[in-house]
Amino acid sequence: MKSVIIAAASFVAVASAADDSSHASAVWIGESQTISRGEPLRTVIKMRVDEGWHTYWSNPGEGGLPLSIKAELPEGWTLGEIQYPAPIRFMTGELPGFGYEGEILFPLVIHPPADTEGEVPEFSASLSWLTCNDETCLPGKAELALPGEVDSKLVAKAFTALPQPLEGAKLSVTERDEKILFELSIPSDTGFSPVDHEVFPLTRNVIDPASKPSFEKNTRGIWKASAPKSEYFSGKLDQIVLILKSPNQGAFQIESK
Secondary structure (H helix, E strand, C coil), X not given: CHHHHHHHHHHXXXXXXXXXXXXXXXXXXXXXXXXXXXXXXXXXXXXXXXXXXXXXXXXXXXXXXXXXXXXXXXXXXXXXXXXXXCCEEEEECCEEEEEECCEEEEEEEEECCCCCCEECCCEEEEEEXXXXXXXXXXXXXXXXXXXXXXXXXXXXXXXXXXXEECCCCEEEEEEECCEEEEEEECCHHHCCCCCCCEEEECCCCCECCCCCCCCEECCCCCEEEXXXXXXXXXXXXXXXXXXXXXXXXXXXXXXXX
């Protein structure tokens, strides 16, 4: 598999030289043009990917790349990390990956100095990404600026759509032969069932990205699942984070203890 990934990376460079279109675009949208004293500024990167193409999650799977941003901020201001909604699965040739199609909203928080208030100053940032279809991959970039478009409802929607902690859930992870085993306990009064949820590994290089683990309840009321190890598994099982996604119940984030 490693040789396939190296070949794909080489192909990206060739394709980029031949065509500077990445089949995607992005804009930076703020929640407001003003800030209250010391309050963070919530923003969203709205990205649109052409039909037939996809871009990548923070765990891209095999051969992909997540978004990257470099910002120029006034002194004392800091930029948080890009936050990712729950992804979908796809294949890029023979490489399984996680990411997005169509329009995607990526929340991003800017933190001002504690005594700052008033109008939002000017920010600029360079955003880079990778888009792929079934035959090729292309790197892309956009120069973003704030303040610009303001849409408080869109920003609120983006933050609400992020995976939420599953209150009271406890996840344990063990290693057995060539598999990773998961045990999930959920308080009965939550009424939550992971049966109809897709399982995505937010933690990279632990389970095979081609696998599709699903939870089943045993006689003790514990939900269990398993998945083959990633070929890049280092042999260390530290904290593992899973995203559980359902079309009806939204997405939840669960961390191993």
